[in-house]
Structures are given as structure tokens and as C-alpha cells.
Amino acid sequence: MIDYILPLAHKQATLEAVGGKGMSLSKLLTAGIPVPDGFHVTTVSYRNFVEMNHIQPHINRLLADIDFNNTSQLEDVSAHIGMLFHNGIMPQAVSDAIKTAYAGLGSIAVAVRSSATAEDLPDASFAGQQDTYLNIQGESEVLDAVKRCWASLWTARAIAYRVKKDIKQELVALAVVVQKLALSDASGVMFTRNPINGRQSELIINAAWGLGEAVVSSFVSPDTIVMDKKSDRIISYDTADKEIMTVRTSDGTEEIQTPERLRKKHALTRDQIRRLAQLGKKIETYYQMPMDVEWALENDKLYIVQARPITVLPPEWTLPEKDVIYTKGSLAEHLPNPVTPLFATLGLEIVNRATALLWADMFDKSAKKLLPDKGAYTTINGYVYLSAKSKPLLIAVKSLSPRSLRRALTNSVARWEAARDEFQVVIQEWEEKPLHTLNAHQLMEGIQCVFYAACIYFTRIQLTLPAASVSETLFTKLFQGAARRAGMTNTAVFLSGFDTIALQSDKNLWGISEWAKKNEPLSLYLKNNPAMKIGKEFMSPAVPAGVSQEVWIEWKNRINLYFKEFGRTAYEFDFAYPTPQETLTPALESIKTFVEGKGESPFLRQDIFVKQRKQAEEEILKQIDGSRKKLFLKLLHWAQETAPMRENAIYLMGMGHPLIRRMFQELSVRFIHGGSISQTDDIYWLTKMELEALIVQLDKNMPLSDRSGVIPARKAELKKYRGYVPPFKLPEKNEKTISHAPQKLKDGKILLKGIGTSAGIVTAPACVLGSPADFESFEPGSVLVAVTTTPAWTPLFSSASAIVTDIGGPLSHSSIVAREYGIPAVMATHTATRIIRSGQMVTVDGSAGTVTLSE
Template sequence: MSYILKFQDIGLEDLGLAGGKALNLGILTAAGLPVPPGVVVTTEAYDRVAGSLDLAAAASDPARARAMVMSAPIPDDIAKAVRQFGDVPVAVRSSATAEDLPYASFAGQQDTYLNVVGGDAVLDAVHRCWASLWTDRAVAYRTANGIDHRAVSLAVVIQEMVQSEVAGVMFTANPVTGRRREAVIDASPGLGEAVVSGAVNPDHFTVRDGRILERRLGDKRLAVRSLAGGGVEHVTTAQDAACLTDAQVLALAALGNRVEDHYGAPQDTEWAIDAGGELWLTQARPITTLHPVPDGPPGLRAYFCFSLAQGLTRPITPMGLSAFRVLSASISATVFGAPVADPRAGGTAFHEAGGRVFIDLTPVLRSSLGRAIVPRVFDVMEARSATVMRGLFGEPEFSLTQRSKWPAIRRGLRLARRYRIPVLAVQAVANPEKARKRVDQVGASLRARLPLPAGVSPLDHVERLLATQMIPVLPLILPAAAPGFILLGLATKLLGGKAGPGEVQTVLRGLPHNVTTEMDLELWHLAERIRKDPAAARALRDDRSGARPPGLDDFLARYGDRAVAEIDLGLPRWREDPSHVVGVLANYLRLEDASMAPDALFAKGAAEAEAMIAELGRRAGGLRGRFVRFALGRARALAGLRELPKYYLVVALATIRELLWQVGAELAERGSIEKAEDVFFITLPEARDAGDLRATVARRRDEYDREMRRRHIPRVLLSDGTEPEAVATAAPAADGALTGTPASSGVVTGVARVVLDPVGAHLEPGEILVCPSTDPGWTPLFLTAAGLVMEMGGANSHGAVVAREYGIPAVVGVPRATESIETGQRITVDGTSGAVTFAE
């Protein structure tokens, strides 16, 4: 059995034998790229040495696992095969089978030994590389990425040393801004280890389209050099001039483009230039941190992440995305009067990347009417995206091409006429109660169309509901809710400077007729009833297995269609899995202060709102004051209906989910998928074709699990990979404060609780909730929160509205709040100024 493979003999099928690093070096060698020659000691050698050791069981104690590997004897034939490469100085590098892959780079997780000289030294370095599969950092990285310790093996690269004069790293896409085809190069004299390890401040270059865009020189006070007898030394240096010429920088960037073109994806490379000026490529791996770019039309495009705006940092299941495609086609036909040839492919503005929905903003940016309206809508719904969008107005690629507003206005008028929007809006202002009854009828009519008709297949009914029944609900409800916000805006303008900061927002406290608020308060009332039943309360507090609180079924009968991340029909509804609701109820029982009870605070907020209406009317005075009181009163009567369109869509999605379970059961019976729930990892067209989809499901589950671990999602993403918000530089807030959009007035100081997923979250009464974003599934947590800090949103986004209704101070649109704030820190949330400060 051979334990050695030359680079040129490594094929694409050899990952399990050569590991990720060696596989990439083999691919680069075969492509004719300048790779120093070398070999790989295959995983068969590691498995023979360490295969009998129970290392997975020892993973909880990495030091013990490493000691077990180091004490394992190396068979003579393996030792002989390795020692033969000690004639010239070599670099000995670990090459794990879960390393340098498109989804997990494992950069620096295992060990590397440079300038190894002599057969025994090479053998010892190989042995130490094997043991480094069990370093603390490697074990932790595998655990964080969900990789089974037992599934990983290790090969070792032995590669001729490049005695470099200059070396470093190069990313073929900008890792900070995400911009593709923009090379970022760090360089320093000596071996590249100084740059890779972060031991030196290197020279930094940015290159795009054959031009050096940025040149920033480091002090380069340290160099790593090879020693004559083997090993390396760290040498203090003094070099103020650039260590690379412009020609070398451009040659490196050109080499990076060749590497990326060969792989078809951005790469993180290591390189070296020897004394003769020859350029060598010593390593390449995928850049795993870049968010995938939507596949759209040619030219620079701007995409808005709809998923993130809806409170989802997690990916959407493939079937959930497939449903969104059909819904987007329905929007195109219903709202814009532009039917799509293939609804299953989605509307022209719909795109997806990384399991998330993106909307093409390019036509909006190029339209004078789009620029006038959409950023103002974002101002109140997603303020940070509005700022990013306005920042793109000056870019040549997004210059105005549709200056006339009339085509869009005519489309809007046709939509208004078709759905009688102006008439219904006037009627809503004249008689809010009648408008609410009409909206209830819209919901009842939708519910009546949801059950499966006789003689219709579940899949046919799913596509019919998505294509024709759900989206028309939006323009039918809009005329009831929108006038409330329009009147609120008119009253604000009429008041001018007579309303202080946050005072108009007070009018929206304790807002009636909001289905989400009603749901939260009903859950609170259920907790109160359980509190009066000692046995039920004790069972809930003790978290007894299988204990089902009395009254829960009645709550679920009304609100069981809801869920966390409920716009994804691939996720269970509360009716299927009520564990989140049960956890919230248990949390409510921890609130003992009657004055802080949510229903009492809600009633107090409503009283404050009515008092503020009277006060603002008095300040305005006369006829203007009477109109202000009328407008603000109508705003309270109508604005709460804003939640109903989404609520009814979620009700429909719950029915569609039930129908898809039937489809999944049939596909599983045929053998197309393993089990019924796999239907949520295929698409509607695939469900109809019903081929063998088991491999597809497995692959998509892996992709979904990897995307679940992605923490940062861009709110706006350009088609060249640039995240505009990462490019913009904001002035630092005073005294290290975080700033965002004021969403609910008031000031509160308390202990922060960072929550990334509300399911199972524990929030002590009086803590300040810090989260990425919210949807209605989060709002039960609001009832015991003292304040809210949110990374997404604007003044009228979902979380902001609910926070105001409960009267808790809130700041939204705070960049990287969940990373900057730690659970347990005392923070002050100023919902009037939009500042979040850290207490001493």
C-alpha cells in the first residue's frame, strides 16, 4: 500500500485520501500554476497510526487526544516512506479531509512546520501534524461547524521550501466589503508566516481591473527567515519602503484572477517571491465568509434582502423559497399588472442567494419616482437600508434612466381603480368600525377558500393558493390600515415644532385592533389563569416532561398557525410544536410585580396615548387642533390593522404546509424522498416531477445547516459582491455609544439579554432584549422586556410598533448590536434619541 502521492497525481476524487489542502495543491499543479513541487502523506498513513485509538471519545480533552497520537508508534514502512523527503528543506503542512473546502476553510486550525531539514525531522513534523488534528482550536472549530470528529482524517503535505524574499497572503475578493474581483494583498519581507500569524504590520494593497486602488505601507518590523540547519528565526527589521514593486503587485493580482477563474469562486491564497524574483503559489482555499451573490441579469445590480427585513437571519427552506417564487409572480401580476410566463420561476425582481430572498432594487434606483418613494418607506420600516439606498444614488451604474413618473403613476392608478382603494380609504376614515368589519370579511373569505376542494390534488391546490388567492388580500386590506399612518404624518406636519421628541409616537401606545398584540395579551391572560392553578403553575415552572398547561389548546386553536420565522412554510407552526409558547408561559410566571403586568402596562399606554392626543390638540389650537385630534384619533383606530395582511398570509401558509405534508407522505411512499418532512427540502416543480430526490434532499439539508451558522447577512448586496454598508464609514458615536433609529420613546437602564433565536430563550422580567430582528413569533418576549435594541428595522417596523404599543423604550437599526453588546452588561436605551450606551 502506497502512503505517498505526488501533487500531479492527486485527482478531484482524492479528497478523502489527500485532504483539502493537498487536493487544492494538486488541482493548482494540474492547472499549470506556479506551485512548488511536493507530495502528500495520505490519510491511510494517519489511519494506520491512529485508527485504533478512541480519539472521538477523547475529544472533550484535546490534550489527552494529542498525547495519544504522539505516543502511537509509526510503522517502519511509513517511516521509511516519509524520511526520504529530508534531502532538501521542506514545509510540512497538515491537510485535513474537512479543510480548505467551499464551506469550511479550517485556516490555521492544524499545525505547519517550515524549513524542516533531514529525514528524522520530517518524520517528527509529520507526526506532530497528525496530533494537531486534536488541538483545542481544531476541535472547537469542528464542533462549531457541526463536523463529526470521527469523520475527519488527516493527510500531511511535504512541499519544497521557497526561500522567499517577500511573501504574504492574497484574497481574490475583498473580504471586508465583499467586492468580487478586487484583490487584497498583504506582503512582508521573509517567509509568509509573519503575515499569516499576524506577527507583523504588512504592506497592504488593493487592486481592481489592473489598477492599484490602495497602497498602505506597514512598519514591517519583523521578518521570519530560514536557518541554515533547519527551522526559522524571527528577525527584527527596518524597512519603510514598499516591499513589492507596482509590477509585482499587479502580477500577483493577475495570478489571483487565474486561480479564481480556475476554481470559479473567490480564493484565499498564500504566495512567495524568491530571490530570483520568481512568483510561487503555496496555497489556495475558498473564501468561506462571503455571502453568495444572487444570480441576476448582467451589469451591476443592487439587491435588498427581504428575508432580513422580515426578521429572518436564518435561511428559508427550499420549499419556502419555492413558494416565495410563486408569490412574487402573483405580486407582479396583481400589483404591477405584469403576468409572469412561468409563475414557478418567480417574478423578475425575485432572487435568492444563501437560502435568503433578495429583491432587485435596480429599477427603483434608476427611477425618479422610485427614488422619491421607496427610501421614505424604508425610513419607517428599515432605516439603515434607506441610508444605504440613498448612498447608491450617486453611483454611475445606478443613474436615472426612468425620469418620467407617469408610467408608474398610471400603474398605481389602475391598481387603485381595480381594488377601489381611494373609496375604501375614505370610508375607513369616515367609519373605522365598518372598515374593520370589512377587513374581517376579507379574512373570512380567504379562510373559506383554504380547504382542499373535492377532486383537486393537494399539490394543485397549493399552487392555486399561492398563485391567485393570497396576494389579492393585500390591496383589499391596505385601504383600511394605510390612512391611519397617513393621518399620523399629516398631524405631525401640522404640529411642527409644537410636538416634542417622541410625543407623536406616544399616540401609538396601547394601540387597539392589532392581531399580534391581542395574541400576546391573550397568552399573558393564559399565564395568569395558570398562575391561579397551583398544580399547573408548579408543573410549568418545573418543566415537567409532557406537561401541557390547561388552556393551551384553546390558545393554539386561535393562534396555532403562527410560528417564529413564520413566513417560511418549511418551519413548524405552534400547533405542531408548542414548546416555544410553553417556554414563554413559564417565563411569564416569573413576573411577580402586578404593576409591571403587561395588560396593566398596555392599558396605561392607551391612557397616555389618549391624553397625548388631547394635549397635542390643545397645543395646535383652534381648527388645526380639532383636525390634529381627529387625525390622531383615526390613526389609533386604524393603524393597528397593519398586522392583518401578514397574519392572513401566515394563516394561508399554515394550510399550505398541511397540504404539503400530504404531498410529502405520497412522495415518501413512492420512494422519491426518505420521509414526508423531506418535502420541505425540494421545490414545487420537483414535487410535481417526483423523481428520485433523496440525494437532492441530503445535499440541501447540508447547505441549509451550513447557512444556519452564518451570522452576518447583508441588508443590501451588489451583484459584484460589494456590501455598501461595509464600504461606508460612519462617524463613531460619542463615548462608544451605539446609535440607531429611535423607535419607542423613553429611557431605561437594565441588564442586556442577547437573543439570536427566541425559541427556548430565557428573558428575566426587566431585562433589555437585544436581537437581530423580530417577527410576530418574537413578540411574546416583549411583554416582560424593559427595553428593546434591534439590529434591523425602522420607526414603523414590526418590532418598533409592538414596542411602542407596550410602552417599552426601543432603538432599532443598530449595526452589529448583538456582537457589540454582551448578555449581562448594563446598558441604557434611549428610545427618544436613538442611543444605546454602556453603563459604568
């Protein structure tokens, strides 16, 4: 006998027969979990319907020539397939079986849910890809809802999801679950492991009034309850203003305004939360994995209406030491991505050696009480964190003592210049040595010596940079009222237009573009070719067609001079990342923009800012009386002297990186020749111990150990880490983590909140850049989205329409440069690089500090 229908708890309720959702509900019933009664319409029924109506050949033909990245094409094909199902005739045997099973439930109101064979799997949940219909009553209505569920296997979003997960379209089928509708007083979802911070010890419940559709579809902001699974203690109950609720109507469901008395009332009692959590733990134990559970509460009785594995979970951020605070501050801000094994072992060891000297200088004998056992900097899930023992009072007393403040805030520019000069001496000493004449030990000594000098330089500027932020903060706070009376809303105008190294770099690129414009063949070549191609041909000995050899040589000379002067910096402090000298695209893109007449002259931009600054000074002085004028001028001059120093000091942090990378490259070539590794950059995937062993073997003319086998796994691990969202501070507070989660708006758009640091509103496609390796993909006019930026990223700003970062603030490099370029900026979104996709349309509001994403 053909099984068109199966009882919900039938032993033949396999994935192939009843789909992922159906199989899950059957398993829950077997485990004694309260599930509303119902039945399965099996995949046999679906296949029978499709075969009788000759639908699959049409589907195959429609999908054969489609561009799966073209949303409008997908929508058109989906609509066409939907009509095939709508017009199809249900086989008599199938409709009779459904009618009989429905009558067996008592012909009551039911929920009709899709259940695909490629669904609710450990690596692909397909959550929300197929349809569910609630409050369906009557035979013809149930039959129609079943057909609509079948058709939803072919929605545009479901087709695209299968393509992304590499699931063959012709192999999928759809079952349908028909269940008694729980007449929910409240409903929602429960994650048996905290999906925000990854903690196994916590579960999260979302709860709202009425049926669950408003919660699942994000039409309402639900209550959020965080619970400790071991003790059943409620860690936090965040009550939302539940404006909308889904209710039954005579012909289905609809969203209505929640009655005023219920909007801010707890949707669940303490006892209901405890019982729901017990069910969640029982389900998790049964499945032996974290679960995403949909639940309903009817007359104080809890029902589970769905449970699927949580396919994507953040890691647990396990702390290396107790009673230690970890933050993404200081040098960790310049290491926004997970670090390579070589930097984690060799680089951080040198960083910590230099930092220990700084702490001893700053905190005297108290340094030992503050410095963790593993050093000031350590890695957690691949990310670098600054750490200190949890003694905030001691840190405050030592940092804010008169001696510490006096030393940090006086003569900062002179002290920075001295640190810079000492750093340059070390670099120059090693640059004068022909690298090919050095043995492996000498190269290693050079790498460590130059990087140690870079770390010492950073510790030195740590005691100069506070002068810039303190002077600006004091100036802004004390004279904000006077600025307002003078008609100024943004005091950043007083610190704009100074000749920083980043601005000098921009001017140099402008100068090259002005020279290129005078040579028509070169100008046409630059306009008609993408920056990536220009970069490749720059590295080639051949001269492009149409450009004279004389002009091409001069062009290359000018570019080389530019990189010699302005390429001595780093995008990130991890020396595994290419430097600007190796990444031509951003600079060439800027030149192209200038040649095409799309970019504003940096000279003109500076002149405008200088005029605005001087005018602002004149206007604000009219609002300040004689007794305060002296203080104003003193603070103003202090802030104006130190602001450029802050930018320049950070720009030069990576001054030794080009040389360090050349020394690593020299070692790499020798390792490749000896068969130890296969590619130049493989050296960064070794550990310090492995590197030192190879160096010994190399200098003793011994056979080199083959290390190439360990590299793929390490790259895969770092790729996994890159998908994590590192908390800014550890241990973290639940409330903060929840508040940083993106919000889904009623129109289906997603809203990210951050700090608006440069005013303006722009809507444009996003371009997410994880590292310099992604620079070639940057499209002019895009919104630049990054974890953070350093002064070395400045060439990209001239062609960006807005800036969005995960970390940063009003005084960060991204904010300062964005204000100078007059483009909107939103910092500290925490999750932008993980939520936003390249090419997605986003609206950046630099005043409100929000980023709105299209669905």
C-alpha cells in the first residue's frame, strides 16, 4: 500500500518520507515531548502530484539557463513554477487520504507546515525557506494549503539557498505536516545554547503574545530571556515593547496592534520559563546537539511545534586566565583579524617583551600585580586581546597620578619625533645589508630586531597619543557652548586641514594624476583599464600598447617614488599581511579617480578646510570673553599641534614592515628550494619553533623538514576564526551582547547601530574588506566596510561613498579621515563585516549612527 499519509509518530517517518521538520516532530513525540497531534503528507504524495502534472521537466528546463545570482531572474522562474503547482490537479488518491486524516483530527483549525528532505540538517537548516500556513480549517482549505507548501519548495530564496549549499535541485522533495493549531496565548523560539556568545551553559528564549509567526518572521521585538541551564536561574529578562501580535481570523491570521496593557508585560511567568527550559534541555539531550526550538503556550500548557539543529553557532570565548580583563584595545585594535600562527608565536612574544618594559615604566613595582601570566597580549580564538589583571582601582591610581599625567601630556610631539627617529635608525641599519648575503640566522636576527624596534616605537607613542585625545576632548567639552552660539555643530572643524602624512600621500597621487593627464595616450590607458590590470602591467617588463616607452618609464619611476615615500607603513600589525608597497590597487584606483575627474583635489580640499578652520576660530572668539580667551587659545593650539601627530604616529607604526616582509621572503625562497614549503607566504603559517628548527637545518646544510602538510589545516582554522565576531571586552555582559545584535525592521530590512562620527546619509552598494588582499575588489562609489582602518587605507577613502567599521570611535582614524573627505561614517557597529555582504545596498546615516541593510 502506498503511504500518502503517515501518523505523526509513525516509525516509518524517515527524512526521505516526511522531510526534516516532520522527522524531527516524530522524534520529539517518541522522546515524550508535548507536540500538537497531526499527520504527515509524505513525499510520495508530492512526487505523485509532480509526476501526474508533468511539472519536473518544466522545472529542469526553467533552471537550466538561469543565472542564480540574478535575483529578478530567480523571482520570475519561481513565479512560473508556482503557477504550475497552482494549476496542477491533485491525484484523487492523495486528496482522499488527506481528507480522511484531517477528519480524524476532528476537522479542527490546523497549522500546515512544509517539510523538505533537505531541511533541518546539522549543516543546513533551511530556516524560513519554505512556507507555513496557520489557522487553516476545512477540507478544501487544507488541500489548497498543502499545494501551496509544495510550491514553496521552489521559492527564489529556497532555490538560491540550495545552490549556496550545493544541493542538487532535482533530488529534493517536500512533505507536509498538518497539525492541530495551538491557540497560543504566547509563543516564540528557544535556543538551547546562547547563539550570541556561544555559551553552552546558557539558553535564550524569545517570547511574544499570540501565535508564533510575528516572532519567527521578526515582525515584533520579543522579550529576551537568558537562563543558566545548570541552576535554572534567570540571568536576565529583557522586556520588549511588543507592538505587534499574530492572531487568528476567520480566514487565516493577521498582525494586529498588541493591547496596551500587554505591550510591556512579561509574556512568560517564572514557572513557565522554568518548564520551557526543562523541555529545551530534554530536547538537547535527546538530539545530543544545540537546538533551535519553536514553542507555543496554550492555557498554561506548553507545546513544541518545531525543533531543528542550530547550524551556525559562535564559539565560546574561554578566558585563558581567571580574574583578568581582556579588551580589543591598544595594539589589538591594529590586529582586527585573526592572526597567523607565526605572528601568534613569534610576533606576540616580541610584542609582550616590549610591552613589559612599558608597564614597568608606567606602573613601577605594581606592574607585576597587573601583568597576566601569559603577558599583556594573548590570543583567544585567533584574535589578539590586550589583557590586565582585574584591578581597576590600581590601574586608575597609577595611570592618573600627577607624574603619569604630566609625562603623558607634555612635550608629546617632541617625544614622538624622538621615537620615530630611533625607529628609523634601526630600519636604515638593516636596509643597508644586502639580504642575499645574510645566512638564515642573520635574517632571523634582522626580523626580530626590526620588529622589536616597531614594538618599542608603539610603546613610546602610547605615552604621546593621550595628549591628542585629551586636548581634543577638553577643548570640545569646555567650548561646546561657545561653538553652538557661534552656529557650529561640529568642533572637528578646528582640527581639520593639517598636512598629515596621509594627506601628503593623497597630494602625491594627485600630482601623478595631473602629470598623467598631460599625456593623452597614458591618460586614455588609465581611464580604459581597471586598476587591477594596470597593476599587473606595471609589474611586467612590457610596455602597454599606445603608450611610449619614455612615458611608461617615467610613470613607473613616479609610482616607485610614491611607494618609497608613502608605502613604508602597514595595513595591519600582523606582518603576514602585504604592505602598500605590495598592494598597488588602492593607489592606482585613486589615480584613476583623479584622472577621470571624479575625485576632489586634496590641495583644494585642504584649502577649504583651512579657510573653514580660520573662520571658525574668528567666529568662536567673538563668543568668548577675555578671561576665557587665553585658556581657549592655549587648548586650541595644544589640540592643533597634537592632532596631526596622532595620525602621523599611527601611520608610521608599520614603517619596518616592508623590510621585515622582504627578509621573510628571502627565507621563504630558501625554504621552498629546500622543499620545506611550497609558496612564499607559507612561512607565516609556521610557528616560531618550526621556523627556528628550519633555520638551524638551513645553516647547517641539513635536509629541511617538510612543513607543507600542516599548513592547509591551519588556514582552514583561521578561516573559521574569521567568521567569528570577537567581543570588544571579555568577560562580556549578556545585556551588551544582546543589544549589539542586528534588528530586523518591519519592512524586512536589517538595522545595525553604531556611533555616527561623520555626518551625512548615503545609499550605495557595500564592499566588505577583510584585509589588503580584498582591496582589488573595491569598487569606487561603494560603502567601505571593514573591521577598522589605519592611515595606510587612506587612498581608498577618495573613492568611497561612506565608511562603516566594527570598532572605532569619534577620534579613530576612520572618523577623522571621513570627516575630512566629507563622507558619512558609522563606527563601532560590532558586526558589520559579518552581517553585510559585498554588493548589498546599504544606507549609512552618519548623524544617527545607523546602517540599514536591504533584505
